Amino acid sequence: MKILEASIKNYVFTLVFTFIGLLITYFSILLALFTNKLGFSANNLILLNQQNPFIAFIYIFPFIFIFFGFVLDYHRNKHIECKKKFIREEDKILKFIDKLKTGYVNNEYLKMEQDNKLNDALLSLRDNIARNKDEEEKRRKEDNQRNWTTEGLAKFGEILRLNNDNVDLLSYDIIYNLVKYMKANQGGFFMINDDHTDDKYIELIACFAYEKKKYLTKRIEWGEGLVGGAIFEMDTIYMTEVPQDYVNITSGLGESNPSSILIVPLKVNNIVYGAIEIASFKTYETFEIELIERLAESIATTISSVKTNVRTAKLLMESQDQAFKMAQQEEEMRQNMEELQAIQEEAEKQSKLLETFTDSVNQTLIRADFNINGEFVYANRKFIEKLGYSEGNQLNGKGLFNFIDAKDKTLFLNVWDDLKNGKENFEGDIKLIRKDSKDLWTKANMTCILDKDGNVEKVLFLGIDTTEQKIKDLDFHSQIKALESSAIKCEFDINGKLENYNDIFLKTLKYDPSELSYKRIFKFIAPEELTTFNKVWEDIIVGSNYKGQMKFLTSNDKEVWLHSTIVPIKDIYGEISKIFLIANDVTEQKLLEIESLKQNEELKIRDEKLKQSQVELARKLQETKEEMLLQFKEIENIKIKNERILEGFLDAIVSFNSKGIIEFFNKAAEDIWETKKEEVIGESMRMLFPSDVYDDDKDIINDYLRSFIGTRTEVNIKTKSGELISVLITIAEAQLNKQSTYSMFVQNISVELF
Missing domain, CATH: 3.30.450.40 (GAF domain)
Known part of the structure; x- marks a missing residue:
């Protein structure tokens, strides 16, 4: 059926003209019969042909029309075939170009039968694209290798330097x-x-x-x-x-x-x-x-x-x-x-x-010599006066044991036995009883004096009067003991690790000693107080004292207010060896105070907050200034060094801050953007890109540039003359003191194909 339909389409003029020729012949014969007043029959047709031989030409009409129809069909079909061939060739060209557009440069192209110039042009285009692609791949590979090598040298150079x-x-x-x-x-x-x-x-x-x-x-x-x-x-x-x-080393797998x-x-x-x-x-x-x-x-x-x-x-x-x-x-x-x-x-x-x-x-010094029985052999003026006597003869018949407290005699006898036997010398505190029964504390050294035979001949007593200092020390220890029984006391190292504490500390914060291993002071502070306390602690570890109220948390997270005094303790070299904390539980008073403050007028609350904010702001500003002064010189040196290194890079490098303001622009960047660094430093990154790639109302970093961090992306940039150039961009982000700095590495990849 399809073959029949195709045949009809191919010979439509032949069929039509055949039909017309037959109609003309039929009507011509009818007209001739009608003219000769003959009916339509075979005999009359024969008779008509005999009477008029020219009637035979009428029978040729169908063949003439068939011939014309066939000629028209032949030219029509030839035109259709040419059109189909052109469409096929056009289809083939489009498919070939589509493959080139997708990067497939190895596809075979079926040549057209006639247009050799177009064939050659398409094949030349394919070869050029393939060659450019190979060169681009080779260049990209070489760039990656160079970048990898440069990063490696920089990385290990830093390791060698440190x-x-x-x-x-x-x-x-x-x-x-x-x-x-x-x-x-x-x-x-x-x-x-x-x-x-x-x-x-x-x-x-x-x-x-x-x-x-x-x-x-x-x-x-x-x-x-x-x-x-x-x-x-x-x-x-x-x-x-x-x-x-x-x-001989394996992974275990x-x-x-x-x-x-x-x-x-x-x-x-x-x-x-x-x-x-x-x-x-x-x-x-x-x-x-x-x-x-x-x-x-x-x-x-x-x-x-x-x-x-x-x-x-x-x-x-x-x-x-x-x-x-x-x-x-x-x-x-x-x-x-x-x-x-x-x-x-x-x-x-x-x-x-x-x-x-x-x-x-x-x-x-207080000096005296005693024989091995403890009797005075000699006593200097200071010793006599310190014991409350005016003359040395007042000591006649007395010995060292007469001036030793009865409670200390047993211990002292052991020391004396070692001395008189020549075993070892004694150095330490000795309490003597004066004539008026008052205590005389001495820091004493007792040394054996030997005769020529090596036997102990006498004992030399040298000492200094430490009575006043000893009384102060005893009073101090009494105060410490009283303090430990009435207030919270604990000690921390310079990193805040808890090293010592009393029972009131455990009772107030409801901790078991087993829970306090490796605890630091920051774990006891309420979270909302930590920021303030961290700043307080920074002042303490550089030598400042602290006195004030602070909110602590018990082991079950219950809030406790402590009025604390925190003092850094220094060693003989002036270095802080530990942090001493004394505190009293003022939770009830603090709760009453808080309740009272809540009832104050709103204006007073705002004024107080404003004052506190001003004080805090001033303190933070001072800390920031000090920190910036300490870091400024080092940052400047590092910045100058890095800029000199980056200035010599073949690839363009642009550094900008978190606000998108350009801070560094090397020589390669000047060449790509056709702009001097003096014209762009301090300006926005927006001037380096076409305006259609970002929104003027949005942050260029978060809205556009952040997508390039850690990736290598091809984009268009805008030169000073307004020309758009294709480049590869990689952005690296670095943070210092919570401030981000960005470095953009740019490689020109624009290539003219023709």
Whole structure:
């Protein structure tokens, strides 16, 4: 049926003209019969043909019309076929172009039969796009490799700068970060140990494998194994066929052998200091190996510097030691030369010194000599007066035990037994009873004096009067004891860790001692008070006292108000050793006070809040100023250094703050935007982008630029002349003191295809 319909469509003129020719022939015959007054019959037709032979031409009409219809159909069908062929070719071209638009540049194009120029143009377009795409991929890959290398050098440069005074810490930081950065599995840091010239070997000093630090010790003889060979030859070794038993560290998940081993010697100026070994399940490209080789040279330079410093310090110490020894020898020689003269003068000097010393002691110290029975042999004027006597003969017949309190005699007898037997000297507090029965506290030193046979001849008593200080100390301890029984008392270290407390502290805050391990003072403060208390604590740990009321929380989160006095306690060097807190529970009074305050007029509340806000604002402003002054110089130095480094980058770099104001604009950025840095610094980032990509009423950072943080995105930018250029943008965010700073890395990728 479809074939029949197609045939009818193809020969419609032939059929129509055939029908017309037949109609004309039929009506012509009817007209001739009618003219000759003949009826329509076969005999009459024969008769008509016999009478008029020209009637035969009428029968030719259908064939003439059929011929014309066939000619028209032929031209019509040929035109339709040409149109269909053109549509097919157009379809083919559109599909070819669509594939090119989607990035598919390897599609085969079926050539048209006639238009060779169009064929060549399309194929040339495909080849150009493919070539540009390959070049773009190659350039993008090279840029990624360059950026990766630059980031690696910067990262490890910072590590080398921070830890250049400790080889062990430096080596672990390097191998840890290198394994991470190279996406490897294992890494080892080897150094040449040449402390002893007769025993030079290679030592593994840091190892990191499968996300863990490994504590391994490994000694490699000079030139032994791959590591020894790399160090000996001072050349990199890269293997992709690793022996099965080469690696002896596994992950615990299996014992798969690494796919590659990379060993790079640490050398600089043709001097080798060690090697880095990396094992990985991936193979490394040339640029990755080159990065490690460049890092190895930087590491070697740092190690060389550290070793030079250590060697210089050692030589300096040896030089100082030799100079000291020579000075000692010189002094000994000088002393030997003067020894004879000194011996002659010594007796006289010793006599004078002894006399002077005795006078000095008698003027400044309480002094007495006792025999081994404790009886007075000698007592100086100070001792006699301190005991309440006017003359020394008043002590005749008395001994040291006559002035010892009866409660202390048993303990003192033990001390005296040790002294008279020559066991050890005594140093400490001794309480004596004066003539008027008052206490005389002394800080005393009792020393055994031996005769020529080594037996105890007498006991020397030297002391100072500490009665006044002792009374104050006893009074102070009594006050402390009374305070502990009536008030909360606790001690904290400088970090706020609770170190000591009394029972009232436990009772008030309802804690069990077992719950207080590792508790810090901040855990006892109510959350709404923490901000204020943190500032108070910052003042305390720099030496300020605090007195005031503070809301605390009990173990069951019940609020307790304490009137606290917090005092930093300093040691003899003036450094804070602990924080002392004394407090009273004023919860009831505070609740009454709060209730009373609630009943005050609203205006008074607002005024008070305003005053508090002003005080707090002034304090915060002062703290901020001090902090800014401390950090300003360091920030400026770092900023200048970073700007100089970034100024030399080939890629454009633009830094801006959280308000979108441009702060840095390097030379490459000037070239891309055709604008000098003086014209853009201090201006909004909006001037660098077309106005149709962001909303004027919104924050450009949150509304537009934030989407580029941590990603590499192709966008259009606007130059000074108004031209739109395609670039790749990556934005990095850094926070300092809760303020964000952004760095935008821009690469020009605009390419003209024709």
